[in-house]
Amino acid sequence: MRLPPALLAALLVIPVVVPRAVSADPVAPPAPAVRDFGNGPERNEVAADVPQQAEALKAAQTEQPGTLSHDRGYPRRTRLPVPPANPADASIKLGLVPHHGIAPRLNDLQQRGDRVSAQVIGRSYGGRDLYLVTVTAPESAAEAREQERIRERIENDPAAAARDRKLVKRYKAPVFVNANIHGNEWEGTDAALRVIEELATSKDPGIAALLARTRLYFNITANPDGRVNGARQNGAGFDLNRDFVTVSQPEARAMRQIMIDAQPVTMIDLHGYVNGTLIEPTTPPHGANYEYDLFIQNTYANGLGMESAVNGLGYTPEKDGVYPAQIPFRDSDEGWDDWPPIFTPQYAPFHGAVAAHTVEIPLRVNGSDYTQLPVEELRRRSAINTDVAAAAIRATYAFVRDRHDRLIADQIEVFRRGSAGEPSRAVPLGIVPGFGPEDVYNTTFPRAYVITGRRSEAAAARLVDHLIANDVRVERARHAFRADGRTYPAGSYVVDMRQPKRGLANVMLEAGADISPRVDAMYDISGWSHGLLWGAGVDGVSSLRVQADPVKAAAPTGSVPRTAGALALKVADAKDVLALNDLLAQGTAVTWADGAAIVPASARPAARAVADRYGVAFTAAGTAAGAPLSPVRIAAATSADELFTLRELGFAVTPVSTAVLNAGYDWSGTDVLFVSSGLSYAALNPAARAALDAFLATGGVITRGGTGAAFNAAAGLLTATAVAGRGDANGVVRVLSTGGQVGGQVGGQVGGGSPDHSFVYSPRWFTGLGPEVTVEQSYAAEGPLVSGHWRPNADGTGGQDAARGHPAVVSGRDERGAAVVLFGTEPMFRNHPKGLFPQVARALYWASSVTGAAVTR
Numbered sequence: 001m002r003l004p005p006a007l008l009a010a011l012l013v014i015p016v017v018v019p020r021a022v023s024a025d026p027v028a029p030p031a032p033a034v035r036d037f038g039n040g041p042e043r044n045e046v047a048a049d050v051p052q053q054a055e056a057l058k059a060a061q062t063e064q065p066g067t068l069s070h071d072r073g074y075p076r077r078t079r080l081p082v083p084p085a086n087p088a089d090a091s092i093k094l095g096l097v098p099h100h101g102i103a104p105r106l107n108d109l110q111q112r113g114d115r116v117s118a119q120v121i122g123r124s125y126g127g128r129d130l131y132l133v134t135v136t137a138p139e140s141a142a143e144a145r146e147q148e149r150i151r152e153r154i155e156n157d158p159a160a161a162a163r164d165r166k167l168v169k170r171y172k173a174p175v176f177v178n179a180n181i182h183g184n185e186w187e188g189t190d191a192a193l194r195v196i197e198e199l200a201t202s203k204d205p206g207i208a209a210l211l212a213r214t215r216l217y218f219n220i221t222a223n224p225d226g227r228v229n230g231a232r233q234n235g236a237g238f239d240l241n242r243d244f245v246t247v248s249q250p251e252a253r254a255m256r257q258i259m260i261d262a263q264p265v266t267m268i269d270l271h272g273y274v275n276g277t278l279i280e281p282t283t284p285p286h287g288a289n290y291e292y293d294l295f296i297q298n299t300y301a302n303g304l305g306m307e308s309a310v311n312g313l314g315y316t317p318e319k320d321g322v323y324p325a326q327i328p329f330r331d332s333d334e335g336w337d338d339w340p341p342i343f344t345p346q347y348a349p350f351h352g353a354v355a356a357h358t359v360e361i362p363l364r365v366n367g368s369d370y371t372q373l374p375v376e377e378l379r380r381r382s383a384i385n386t387d388v389a390a391a392a393i394r395a396t397y398a399f400v401r402d403r404h405d406r407l408i409a410d411q412i413e414v415f416r417r418g419s420a421g422e423p424s425r426a427v428p429l430g431i432v433p434g435f436g437p438e439d440v441y442n443t444t445f446p447r448a449y450v451i452t453g454r455r456s457e458a459a460a461a462r463l464v465d466h467l468i469a470n471d472v473r474v475e476r477a478r479h480a481f482r483a484d485g486r487t488y489p490a491g492s493y494v495v496d497m498r499q500p501k502r503g504l505a506n507v508m509l510e511a512g513a514d515i516s517p518r519v520d521a522m523y524d525i526s527g528w529s530h531g532l533l534w535g536a537g538v539d540g541v542s543s544l545r546v547q548a549d550p551v552k553a554a555a556p557t558g559s560v561p562r563t564a565g566a567l568a569l570k571v572a573d574a575k576d577v578l579a580l581n582d583l584l585a586q587g588t589a590v591t592w593a594d595g596a597a598i599v600p601a602s603a604r605p606a607a608r609a610v611a612d613r614y615g616v617a618f619t620a621a622g623t624a625a626g627a628p629l630s631p632v633r634i635a636a637a638t639s640a641d642e643l644f645t646l647r648e649l650g651f652a653v654t655p656v657s658t659a660v661l662n663a664g665y666d667w668s669g670t671d672v673l674f675v676s677s678g679l680s681y682a683a684l685n686p687a688a689r690a691a692l693d694a695f696l697a698t699g700g701v702i703t704r705g706g707t708g709a710a711f712n713a714a715a716g717l718l719t720a721t722a723v724a725g726r727g728d729a730n731g732v733v734r735v736l737s738t739g740g741q742v743g744g745q746v747g748g749q750v751g752g753g754s755p756d757h758s759f760v761y762s763p764r765w766f767t768g769l770g771p772e773v774t775v776e777q778s779y780a781a782e783g784p785l786v787s788g789h790w791r792p793n794a795d796g797t798g799g800q801d802a803a804r805g806h807p808a809v810v811s812g813r814d815e816r817g818a819a820v821v822l823f824g825t826e827p828m829f830r831n832h833p834k835g836l837f838p839q840v841a842r843a844l845y846w847a848s849s850v851t852g853a854a855v856t857r
């Protein structure tokens with residue numbers, strides 16, 4: 001399922017309907033759209049237990065997915081490597097195919113006819129193969145090249161494609177079936193394999209005709225780590241169906257590449273478990289960057305077709321515990337929205353899908369059911385779930401067969417509107433039955449975005465490369481130019497919004513909207529912004545007169561000044577952190593002064609090497625001195641995304657928790673303790689507490705969120721009271737950073753040099769500060785929410801107005817000498833707000849450099 005933090009459940013103002021009992025209570029009446037809030041981890045309180053996997057992390061950062069070759073015909077008959085059998089694969093208990101059983105099945109299916117082609121398109125975080133299957137009628141290499149020429153024409157010259165009446169007749173409509181993105185929602189995979197086998201072996205002339213006019217792409221299991229482990233997340237602990245704005249994980253990169261290369265007109269994403277089967281389209285709020293008039297008509301039509309196919313299987317509440325299907329758009333008011341493009345079907349439309357659906361099959365087999373129900377009952381449920389998922393797949397290909405020309409024409413129209421730079425269209429009320437004013441969401445597209453390195457060249461380069469990886473066109477200005485009264489230097493990047501995928505460009509670069517007034521509660525996050533949170537300078541401009549050249553990758557950004565003497569590296573981007581950690585690991589004598597690392601003149605060759613390797617820019621340090629810095633060794637009681645991010649930044653991290661400390665922990669290898677999840681000072685046994693107290697005399701502490709604030713209070717660190725905002729509030733906030741002119745002046749160690757925006761989820765602010773506490777960053781007096789959803793609690797507390805002007809990040813030295821930083825924001829949330837990672841790094845370097853050195857700096 002699309003499952004939010006359980007925290008939400010406790011705080012939602014609308015009633016939360018618990019998952020329905022099925023066979024145990026077959027006559028229970030169907031409820032409105034049901035969300036299972038019950039069996040997911042509560043993000044902020046779960047101890048990270050992800051093992052150290054340096055290899056896997058490296059793969060997650062660097063591995064590029066394989067692409068669909070356009071130069072070969074079909075079938076391709078690739079021999080897939082077969083992994084060793086794993087008797088512990090969690091699928092086996094359910095009578096489903098284990099991951100190691102997929103390659104043999106696909107190898108066999110490729111031999112049974114000429115319709116099936118399989119390939120490995122990448123590897124999971126845990127190193128498991130990802131399989132893409134293409135089912136279509138045979139094509140010569142020349143025919144495959146022609147299909148690719150048409151696909152390109154649809155994307156890149158949509159106006160001409162729209163005028164070409166013969167085009168839709170010659171083009172095979174691409175359909176994408178994504179299965180098992182949540183590893184413990186298994187049966188989409190088994191249904192995909194079943195349908196592939198039917199298609200491969202069918203003698204039905206209707207199937208032959210279908211495959212002559214379509215290409216069906218199946219991502220057999222989007223999350224093999226989770227499938228094997230019986231877990232929702234991948235091996236890194238990430239929910240892949242939240243990763244599409246960030247694409248931090250290799251599995252998400254593979255899915256993104258399928259959507260770019262195949263350009264599906266229709267896609268379905270197979271999940272579980274909601275009874276009766278939940279089939280999108282969604283409730284409001286609807287994402288404002290879609291061509292929603294086209295999208296809702298097609299998506300609703302296929303939704304109705306899938307509903308009819310699923311109900312037509314004949315399962316009943318009385319006999320089978322299976323309720324009739326439900327469609328949130330039709331059957332619910334709100335609570336299952338398509339606002340954030342973090343979900344597969346909410347990302348696919350930006351690559352031309354004009355019908356896209358989450359499908360939640362009905363009978364729960366995960367969580368406590370997996371461990372407690374008899375195997376027979378689990379297998380009965382899984383068999384029904386497989387039938388339901390297969391019915392949804394068949395209904396979808398039938399839909400594409402019947403609506404072939406229109407779907408292609410609508411995809412062309414999406415890209416045509418983008419290329420022409422047409423304004424966002426208000427969808428006519430009643431365009432489909434029930435489409436009312438509550439469903440209308442629009443945005444304003446600027447003429448272009450300009451991306452500069454005014455904060456950090458490395459950050460600008462990262463954003464540009466991210467846009468290009470998402471198939472957004474970026475150009476680079478040949479000369480300085482003016483736009484909206486501002487002068488931009490030569491070399492600035494330009495995203496011309498007259499382009500086919502302008503919706504995707506805008507959904508990433510725009511600030512977003514505060515939708516608190518329009519809806520009571522949201523399903524997941526409501527705010528994100530690469531423009532505001534990734535550390536680059538991003539301006540929407542209303543006119544564009546510039547000579548610019550297309551770029552395939554951002555230009556190199558590393559530099560070292562020619563002047564002699566010491567060098568400074570301002571820690572303003574994750575790449576600066578990586579470079580500094582590399583220098584420290586090499587044993588370079590580095591000091592830390594007010595947000596920057598100072599490298600002696602003697603280490604110039606090492607500085608030049610990391611400038612090259614990471615694209616970081618050194619400046620002349622002048623007379624700056626600072627405290628000696630060594631590699632920072634972190635003990636971390638964090639959520640999985642924070643652990644991933646800290647390691648990605650090049651820090652050495654050892655996961656800890658209450659249990660780990662209670663078992664006896666050797667603090668001698670730790671410089672800083674990071675606490676945001678799974679560690680309670682009050683729950684430590686006396687020996688663990690004594691050991692921790694001894695560490696606090698020499699080590700630093702960083703905390704975040706409720707768990708962190710409780711730790712600060714219980715351990716008697718800084719004098720500060722953390723006030724909690726509403727628990728489900730989240731989004732982009734305006735902040736003011738105090739002090740900390742980076743590179744010389746005394747002031748905030750952490751906030752200085754930060755972007756003007758931060759990200760919050762369950763925000764906190766600090767009051768009652770002791771004299772030892774410095775304010776690093778405060779919520780702005782205006783807003784502070786820029787985009788997202790943040791309402792007050794029912795009693796009026798916890799709203800954004802209550803946070804206005806209050807400290808969001810504070811630092812200080814406690815009476816023992818420990819350097820402490822408290823975050824009320826979420827600087828590493830799901831690896832998304834890249835521009836905030838340096839704050840965390842600066843907190844770590846500062847805490848590590850001053851603690852134990854007692855007083856002087």
Ligand SMILES: [Zn+2]
Pocket residue numbers: 001002003182185271272
């Ligand atoms: Zn799911």
